Amino acid sequence: MGYILLILGLALFMGSHWFKRLMPARRAAMGDPGKGLVALGILAGIVLMVIGYRSAAYVNVWFPPFFLIHVANLLMVIAFWLFALSVIQGTISARIRHKQLTATKTWAISHLLVNGDLASILLFGGLLGWAVGTVIMINKAEPTWERPANASLKNDGLAFVAGLAAFVVVAFIHTWLGYYPFPA
CATH class of the missing domain: 1.10.287 (Helix Hairpins)
Known part of the structure; x- marks a missing residue:
């Protein structure tokens, strides 16, 4: 079920x-x-x-190599940074059109790297597909994009700090729920 x-x-x-x-x-x-x-x-x-x-x-499909935990955590920091950049306009915001959807794709890939079971592949793969499809639909409907003005390098740093703080909070919640996100 x-x-x-x-x-x-x-x-x-x-x-x-x-x-x-x-x-x-x-x-x-x-x-x-x-x-x-x-x-x-x-x-x-x-x-x-x-x-x-x-x-x-639980249906195992593949066994992720241990080192991918480090890659996944790095991708998660990047995902939270990208999401924060959707609110705090930095210089990177002026280069990435779909910051939240790019963050979602990064988040999904990160989770696919370290979860080899069928439910995870369906969940994270499905959400990755949703984010890719959404970007395609938006770009087709609205082919031009007005880049944010007055982008600031300082805001890139602020967004990184905000994203890192969010990563720490989410890592704590994962640990509390029994999903330890860091290598032992």
């Missing part, structure tokens, strides 16, 4: 996010109440993904 919930959660999460892009007229016709329905769909998708992932039977 876990795999079914996981796949349903992924489908609901993706469908809710892509609803505006795939059916813009229908989404526009829903007006402001449609925002709440989309948000509810996204939240329900996340809940189903978590329940499905945690209850899915």
Whole structure:
């Protein structure tokens, strides 16, 4: 049952996010109440993904090499930095159009490197596919991009510190939940 919930959660999460892009007229016709329905769909998708992932039977597909833990942690620091750059406009912000989606792709790849079980491959691979698909849809619908002005190198540093702080908090939460993210 876990795999079914996981796949349903992924489908609901993706469908809710892509609803505006795939059916813009229908989404526009829903007006402001449609925002709440989309948000509810996204939240329900996340809940189903978590329940499905945690209850899915363990099926090993491959054994990740130990050194990939270091690579994954480095990628996670970069992912949090990229996400912070979506709020704190730095010089890197002026070079990367889809900072949050790039952060999501980096996060997904990081987790795929260190988790060789089927549920992880479905979850993180599915979210990687969602992020790639979203970038493609946005770039097709809006081919031009206005780069942020007044980008500051100082803000790159601030975003890095904010991202590093978020990484530490999330690593603590992972440890608290029993998923130790650092090599022993």
